[in-house]
Amino acid sequence: MKNHCCEDMTFHxxxxxxxxxxxxECPDKIIIFYEQNNDYGLIIHDGGMSIISIDxxxxxxxxx
Ligand SMILES: [Zn+2]
Ligand SMILES: [Zn+2]
Numbered sequence: 001m002k003n004h005c006c007e008d009m010t011f012h013x014x015x016x017x018x019x020x021x022x023x024x025e026c027p028d029k030i031i032i033f034y035e036q037n038n039d040y041g042l043i044i045h046d047g048g049m050s051i052i053s054i055d056x057x058x059x060x061x062x063x064x
Pocket of ligand 2 (some may be wrong): 025061
């Protein structure tokens, strides 16, 4: 489990739902972290696979 900038980000980036295998289908999953390019995205639950790339942590404000 990777540690992120703060406790909230660590929780959400590592969060894995037991019900929804696809993170885009889970209403509880809001942050997706792509380890390959160190990219953070905010999941838009519009029924598709939309994300908004974020450069700053929504909780602590750190540069990601
Ligand atoms: Zn943070
Ligand atoms: Zn879920």
